[in-house]
Amino acid sequence: MSASNKALVDPEKLDRLAQVAVSVGLGLQEGQDLVMTAPIVAAPLARRIAEHAYKAGAGIVTTLFSDEELTLARYRYAPDFSFDRATGWLYDGIAKAFSENAARLAIYAEDPMLLANEDPDKVGRANKANSIAYTPVREKITGFDINWTILSYPNPTWAKKIFPNDDEDTAVKKLADAIFAATRVDQADPVAAWKTHNANLHRKTAQLNGQRFHALHFTGPGTDLTVGLADGHEWKGGASLAKNGTTCNPNLPSEEVFTTPHAMRVDGYVRSTKPLSHQGTLIDGIEMRFKAGKIIEARATRGEQVLLKVLDTDEGSRRLGEVALVPHSSPISKSGLLFYNTLYDENAACHIALGQCYSDCFIDGAKLTVEEITARGGNRSFIHIDWMIGSGEIDVDGLDASGNRTAVMRKGEWV
Amino acid sequence: MSASNKALVDPEKLDRLAQVAVSVGLGLQEGQDLVMTAPIVAAPLARRIAEHAYKAGAGIVTTLFSDEELTLARYRYAPDFSFDRATGWLYDGIAKAFSENAARLAIYAEDPMLLANEDPDKVGRANKANSIAYTPVREKITGFDINWTILSYPNPTWAKKIFPNDDEDTAVKKLADAIFAATRVDQADPVAAWKTHNANLHRKTAQLNGQRFHALHFTGPGTDLTVGLADGHEWKGGASLAKNGTTCNPNLPSEEVFTTPHAMRVDGYVRSTKPLSHQGTLIDGIEMRFKAGKIIEARATRGEQVLLKVLDTDEGSRRLGEVALVPHSSPISKSGLLFYNTLYDENAACHIALGQCYSDCFIDGAKLTVEEITARGGNRSFIHIDWMIGSGEIDVDGLDASGNRTAVMRKGEWV
Ligand SMILES: [Zn+2]
Ligand SMILES: [Zn+2]
Ligand SMILES: [Zn+2]
Ligand SMILES: [Zn+2]
Numbered sequence: 001m002s003a004s005n006k007a008l009v010d011p012e013k014l015d016r017l018a019q020v021a022v023s024v025g026l027g028l029q030e031g032q033d034l035v036m037t038a039p040i041v042a043a044p045l046a047r048r049i050a051e052h053a054y055k056a057g058a059g060i061v062t063t064l065f066s067d068e069e070l071t072l073a074r075y076r077y078a079p080d081f082s083f084d085r086a087t088g089w090l091y092d093g094i095a096k097a098f099s100e101n102a103a104r105l106a107i108y109a110e111d112p113m114l115l116a117n118e119d120p121d122k123v124g125r126a127n128k129a130n131s132i133a134y135t136p137v138r139e140k141i142t143g144f145d146i147n148w149t150i151l152s153y154p155n156p157t158w159a160k161k162i163f164p165n166d167d168e169d170t171a172v173k174k175l176a177d178a179i180f181a182a183t184r185v186d187q188a189d190p191v192a193a194w195k196t197h198n199a200n201l202h203r204k205t206a207q208l209n210g211q212r213f214h215a216l217h218f219t220g221p222g223t224d225l226t227v228g229l230a231d232g233h234e235w236k237g238g239a240s241l242a243k244n245g246t247t248c249n250p251n252l253p254s255e256e257v258f259t260t261p262h263a264m265r266v267d268g269y270v271r272s273t274k275p276l277s278h279q280g281t282l283i284d285g286i287e288m289r290f291k292a293g294k295i296i297e298a299r300a301t302r303g304e305q306v307l308l309k310v311l312d313t314d315e316g317s318r319r320l321g322e323v324a325l326v327p328h329s330s331p332i333s334k335s336g337l338l339f340y341n342t343l344y345d346e347n348a349a350c351h352i353a354l355g356q357c358y359s360d361c362f363i364d365g366a367k368l369t370v371e372e373i374t375a376r377g378g379n380r381s382f383i384h385i386d387w388m389i390g391s392g393e394i395d396v397d398g399l400d401a402s403g404n405r406t407a408v409m410r411k412g413e414w415v
Numbered sequence: 416m417s418a419s420n421k422a423l424v425d426p427e428k429l430d431r432l433a434q435v436a437v438s439v440g441l442g443l444q445e446g447q448d449l450v451m452t453a454p455i456v457a458a459p460l461a462r463r464i465a466e467h468a469y470k471a472g473a474g475i476v477t478t479l480f481s482d483e484e485l486t487l488a489r490y491r492y493a494p495d496f497s498f499d500r501a502t503g504w505l506y507d508g509i510a511k512a513f514s515e516n517a518a519r520l521a522i523y524a525e526d527p528m529l530l531a532n533e534d535p536d537k538v539g540r541a542n543k544a545n546s547i548a549y550t551p552v553r554e555k556i557t558g559f560d561i562n563w564t565i566l567s568y569p570n571p572t573w574a575k576k577i578f579p580n581d582d583e584d585t586a587v588k589k590l591a592d593a594i595f596a597a598t599r600v601d602q603a604d605p606v607a608a609w610k611t612h613n614a615n616l617h618r619k620t621a622q623l624n625g626q627r628f629h630a631l632h633f634t635g636p637g638t639d640l641t642v643g644l645a646d647g648h649e650w651k652g653g654a655s656l657a658k659n660g661t662t663c664n665p666n667l668p669s670e671e672v673f674t675t676p677h678a679m680r681v682d683g684y685v686r687s688t689k690p691l692s693h694q695g696t697l698i699d700g701i702e703m704r705f706k707a708g709k710i711i712e713a714r715a716t717r718g719e720q721v722l723l724k725v726l727d728t729d730e731g732s733r734r735l736g737e738v739a740l741v742p743h744s745s746p747i748s749k750s751g752l753l754f755y756n757t758l759y760d761e762n763a764a765c766h767i768a769l770g771q772c773y774s775d776c777f778i779d780g781a782k783l784t785v786e787e788i789t790a791r792g793g794n795r796s797f798i799h800i801d802w803m804i805g806s807g808e809i810d811v812d813g814l815d816a817s818g819n820r821t822a823v824m825r826k827g828e829w830v
Contacts, residue, residue, distance in 0.1 A: 031496070040455055040480065047484045054492035059500045061489070065455065065480040069462045074476070077469035081446070085474045089515065093508025100504065 009176045016185040018048030024194045025149030026103050027248045030057030035097050038107035040067045042153035075118040083125040086133035095136035104148040111157035112340035115280030124309025131382040144360045147248035161340050182253040201238035205257050208235040213398035220394035227323050228265025230377035232363045235259045255347040258324035260361040262377030264293040274388040277340040281306045293319050316381025322353035328392040328412025350390025355381035424591045431600040433463030439609045440564030441518050442663045445472030450512050453522035455482045457568035490533040498540040501548035510551035519563035526572035527755035530695030539724025546797040559775045562663035576755050597668040616653035620672050623650040628813035635809035642738050643680025645792035647778045650674045658781050670762040673739035675776040677792030679708040689803040692755040696721045708734050731796025737768035743807040743827025765805025770796035
């Protein structure tokens with residue numbers, strides 16, 4: 001991070017973002033340790049978060065920094081066998097910290113194009129090896145064993161991707177403003193604003209939970225997809241109660257309501273409406289065909305090789321683990337920006353996720369065994385990758401078991 | 416790291432330092448993973464090291480970055496109980512990586528005064544908790560299970576401490592030059608220079624091993640100390656053969672020859688000749704009295720509270736685990752600089768270490784059990800802290816079991 005960059009990001013709002021991350025995002029409890037991941041470039045935010053976490057009573061805050069140049073060094077100089085390896089010892093350690101009730105915070109601010117020029121075979125293999133080794137961590141996160149949250153920071157390389165026609169300083173400023181707006185820290189009382197927002201999301205999930213649809217039907221340009229919902233599925237959105245008794249907001253921002261699809265009951269075809277930035281590779285123009293829950297055809301106009309490698313990760317990577325509804329008029333969508341960052345783009349559009357489901361998205365999910373979740377239609381995989389299928393042109397219907405329709409969204413808006 | 420700082424450090428020499436770290440320091444083997452620790456400010460060196468490690472065939476290089484501001488945030492804002500906690504999960508993970516044959520590299524470039532203004536009680540407690548949690552890592556390092564090395568980088572806050580009268584840029588340049596000189600990367604062929612240097616150190620250890628002294632006797636201003644040597648001790652220096660079959664140079668620079676004292680046979684008094692920078696606290700004017708191996712009196716003119724806390728870590732922290740001989744004319748000593756960094760200062764003067772011994776410093780050490788090492792006089796502790804007792808005024812004699820004397824050093828130089 002250059003010295004000039006530091007001044008570009010309003011230090012007061014950055015501090016409020018850190019405060020919101022600790023109080024609203026994590027709901028950090030006195031005595032909890034915190035494991036934070038962040039790119040080096042986001043160190044100014046990581047430092048503010050550490051301060052607020054300690055003020056909230058954290059034991060030890062451990063920050064695991066990544067560095068884009070170190071990531072690239074591997075792709076450029078490592079021997080071939082490197083790309084089938086992963087740091088299992090580190091992930092096992094993090095999982096151990098979680099099992100000792102540490103909270104988890106991720107600052108997600110990667111250059112979406114970081115690996116654009118690297119060998120897609122190496123990228124795909126490294127992603128797969130990493131996804132497998134990450135399992136003990138991912139299981140504790142998707143199972144909400146502990147409170148966790150993800151937020152972003154205006155990394156210059158990322159900012160330039162969103163605002164290619166601006167100089168770097170202007171791009172960073174604009175991205176910082178977009179982040180502050182989306183996380184409500186530009187409002188007078190961000191904590192109160194999140195309370196209101198969470199209440200609105202909970203009202204919507206309560207309505208959908210009352211409707212108990214058997215399936216959702218998405219129609220729009222290039223899309224005619226029926227997504228069966230898991231037996232005993234529960235809609236979630238906004239604040240979540242983790243198994244350790246803590247209420248957290250896992251995504252900052254968060255505009256979605258989401259639940260678990262039935263892994264065996266997804267049929268039809270679907271086209272992506274925004275590019276997906278996956279681990280430094282841009283995947284665009286995705287088209288997929290599903291039969292009985294499984295992807296039987298998949299292509300992309302860009303990044304297809306990495307996408308196909310993802311689909312070959314395991315049995316569950318060709319099935320869905322999440323379906324989410326986001327109105328086209330959501331604030332992030334209204335910004336008109338394409339963020340090339342799933343945390344932002346998935347909160348601007350209806351989306352589906354390949355791979356692992358959230359056990360949380362079942363009635364009494366915390367009490368269900370893995371086998372019970374599978375029996376209800378919950379998918380299991382080493383991956384969980386959201387991609388966007390919503391727009392102002394999409395309609396969504398709810399179907400009951402007999403096929404009776406209820407309009408849920410029209411032209412991307414709640415009915 | 417400021418943008419200007421980057422240019423201050425000669426990029427070609429930095430690259431050669433990274434090369435020397437990987438080839439001479441680690442002797443990294445094809446297929447080994449590498450766990451690197453570094454302050455964020457040393458990222459430019461960490462990146463060069465990662466590149467050379469991958470070129471040498473490393474599987475995955477994992478860099479665990481520390482950050483001075485994050486360290487300070489804990490002391491300033493964390494609740495009191497934090498200072499009795501440590502990140503055991505992370506150390507257990509690193510130990511696991513070592514047990515899977517990962518090599519270890521540490522970039523040691525801390526601000527020696529980082530914690531100077533923090534509560535010494537908190538500093539002492541945090542050090543103790545950390546030392547205990549670090550045990551699985553320390554055991555694999557001191558036992559030379561794997562190849563490892565430590566080197567430094569010209570951190571601006573550290574440079575200003577060494578060169579207080581220079582502006583920061585000049586201080587960084589001067590420290591960079593001192594590091595390049597001490598690690599021989601300013602020479603035409605650094606690898607050949609290290610080969611010659613290692614041969615010289617091995618000649619000296621061979622001589623001392625042939626003499627099989629029962630004890631060493633140090634005399635000088637404020638010092639009259641007899642350090643019994645462990646039964647079956649072996650002198651080491653320069654390149655070391657790790658148990659994984661790899662030859663490494665554990666310290667860059669390294670000018671010392673060292674062995675294991677007998678934990679029960681150290682008697683007399685000793686005064687430090689240089690300040691000791693210990694985990695961000697400066698400890699100066701150390702005076703200690705030993706009886707039957709144990710420290711029975713200890714004081715310091717500065718940092719005494721942290722020192723006394725260190726001595727209370729465990730039973731072994733009041734006994735010696737290392738004695739090392741370094742001629743006063745060693746290149747680092749001749750630079751006339753006080754580095755406030757043990758890696759440098761211990762290679763400019765004879766020194767002793769409180770705490771854990773190196774099992775490597777015994778004949779057939781790799782085959783000895785912990786009990787056998789203890790029976791031979793090897794000390795065991797959660798700490799290993801070197802401090803300097805050598806100078807141009809110190810004499811060292813070797814004693815045999817009957818008390819017959821052989822002159823080893825006079826006025827700090829080999830006889
Ligand atoms: Zn989602
Ligand atoms: Zn998702
Ligand atoms: Zn030493
Ligand atoms: Zn030592």
